[in-house]
Amino acid sequence: MNLRHLKPAGQAIFNDRHTTKVKELLTPWREGINHDFGLVGAPLSKPSISHSGAAQAPGAIRAALQSYSTYSAETGIEFTDQIIDFGDLNMHPTDIQGSQHRIYEGLADVYATDAAKYWMVLGGDHSISYSSIKAYAADKTIGVIQFDAHHDLRNTEDGGPTNGTPFRRLLEDGIINGINLVQLGIRDFTNARAYHQYADDNGVSVYTMKDVDDQGIMAILEKEIERLSGRVDEIYMSVDIDVLDQAFAPGCPAIGPGGMDSRTLLQGVRFAAVNPLVNVMDIVEIDPTMDFRNMTSRVAAYVMLEFMKAKRV
Template sequence: MTELRHVKPAGTAIFKDRYTTKVKELLTPWEDGKTAAFAIAGAPFSKSSISHSGASFAPSAIRSALQSYTTFSGGTGIDFGDTIIDFGDVNMDPTDVIGNQQRLYEGLSDIYATEAAPFWMVLGGDHAISHSSIKAFSEKNPSVGVIQFDAHHDLRNVEDGGPTNGTPFRRLIEDGILDGENLIQLGIRDFTNAAAYADYAKEKGVVVYTMQDLARELIEKVLERELAKLSDRVDVIYLSVDMDVLDQAFAPGCPAIGPGGMDSNTLLTAVHYAAQHEKVKAMDIVEIDPTIDIRNMTSRVAANVMLQFMLGKRI
């Protein structure tokens, strides 16, 4: 057998520090019966987007971005070397937009049913995936509350364009899966929504915090108050993180970029704080298009959102 010197398999790290573990190294494919504290699944779906979007590429981009981070939190002294079970991606049909949403629901329903982990992270995809994910999640957790980080209400009517990435929370409300009063929206931005959808939110009892509201009060205080209210009404809480809640300076890879949004530290602080609540069990991250990102900036923020979620569960 010919021996090759100084050659590594393609794709392996060029440099390995013996004392450093990167978060991507924790990802482990699921096997029947395997359990861990955290599990992830990809929902590579973006053809329901009302604007141009390559968000179907985001699950892979976010996983790759995990290679940018170590497992050690210097701020807390916690080093989490736990396995993260990776279920891979739900298979998508290249042309069946409506059918893909059903596939996402069925695929995520099967994934959640494994009970492989107490805490879940779903990597989108555009925001339409949240309807499928929360619907599947509600099968074992019928009383669900949602905290949505977003510039948009995503309460658009279905008649004008079908089930798009602008409709997931209206559909959840109208399907009887989510009570309007159990939906908390943080970061709603000026000139990104129609008055009719602000009115719909009021009609259904949705709790809305605009960027102006959040400028007047620390986000931890807002979350403390709303988590306390939600926990009295629901059994579990699901975080839905639309990355366009961030200002365009922090998330250039979002299809719907715009000024006046959150800074990345505020979002990371909020997810970390919310994750510490015992009823927060799952999170999705949506609306990143890696094909228009700059140096993977947006995917790196998303990967850090995952880390803050996991860190919050370790405090």
């Protein structure tokens, strides 16, 4: 029987012969296949201090890629190469630290495939960055550019390895050096004095939102990347979406006023990613269950596009 006017579920609502959506570039990994971009999800949010459904973010961000075409009118670039999608790491239903270790082991395996030149990791809450950076830094000295409203330097004695502790743990475990960590967008009335002092004591470069407003995101990044370039082998970029003002990211567990606008974040990501030392990025702290019209997941998908565009310029 010939069934008319049907299409497979999940395909684009409208098909235009001249338009390709970014989501169509996602392709499962197969051994021996190499492309420029690799993608993996780390769907963990149980270590979050506040209620969070960020475990659902990798799927929501992938779905948001359907909102964007593969053509950049600003540059004339057309994305045609496939994005290798390794899927999501499997989390333990109750063991938080076990899940964090799974992320470390799983990403170590993924990075070791050398299947991509550039990597994008989709969290999950910010606790996943500890595992990802630890895996990536196994054989190299790593610098970190952290877009964030928070220091994420909380102690582990009061709550274990939460989403507020990843950079404290990285410093204490000797995985990164404090002078190789740059924090951008730290927001007023959002952190404790003790953690700001801890950052100062460990040589962390901290730029508040006032610094970003006064100096400009690209001027700060230019200075810090130049400084890091003489000290590290590569730079890991960690994008906590709560660096954005709540008007631009309603789907964040820790929303608040006074943050970046989305254009500033996108400019910063693109500017940093142009540098050949910046080859890996994670995007964290999106809760699709709290989002409005997928606004926050769409920002995250656009962050991916700016990262990819920077590597094509």
